[in-house]
Amino acid sequence: MxxxxxxxxxxxxxxxxxxxxxxxxxxxxxxxxxxxxxxxxxxxxxxxxxxxxxxxxxxxxxxxxxxxxxxxxxxHEACAGYPDTGEYPALFRHNKAILNPFDHSGARAYDHITFLGPEDDHLAALANVLSQPDVAYVHVRSGSAGCFHFLAT
Ligand SMILES: [Zn+2]
Known part of the structure; x- marks a missing residue:
């Protein structure tokens, strides 16, 4: 996918x-x-x-x-953004992360919330969550601080 x-x-x-x-x-x-x-x-x-x-x-x-x-x-000033929209951002690939999924109505898809450790395969885990029929998108967050990292669809 x-x-x-x-x-x-x-x-x-x-x-x-x-x-x-x-x-x-x-x-x-x-x-x-x-x-x-x-x-x-x-x-x-x-x-x-x-x-x-x-x-x-x-x-x-x-x-x-x-x-x-x-x-x-x-x-502080405008930057080039993140142009590699097909590439899992390397900075966030080996950390503690929360995959926070939402369904097609925008409600949290509780059954698919996933916690990842630094050694886990973040890409495989994200692909698995996004492949669930009731998941529309995922907010990837810090597993230690909870803050937002990026949107995955
Ligand atoms: Zn920037």
């Missing part, structure tokens, strides 16, 4: 930069990266001294009772 990996949409980030705040009213302000921060705009790790921002983000773009919002790092 072909899986598509989607970072935070560039248009939403552009609107936040333009507004000077994230979608929850937090000021869009630069901070200097220490070099460990996972960036959700381009799905790679920040380099030391890069200008990044810490924002609150929700992967939903319309109201939903399932909506979860939380802190993510992104580039």
């Amino acid at each position: 072909e899986i598509r990996y989607t970072a935070i949409p560039a248009e939403r980030l552009a609107a936040m930069r333009e507004a000077g705040e994230d979608e929850f009213g937090n000021k869009w302000q630069p901070r200097v990266a220490e070099g460990w921060e996972p960036l959700r705009c381009c799905l790679r790790k920040a380099s030391v001294d890069e200008d990044i921002a810490l924002i609150c983000y929700t992967p939903w773009d319309e109201p939903s009772p399932w909506m979860e919002a939380g802190p993510v790092f992104v580039h």
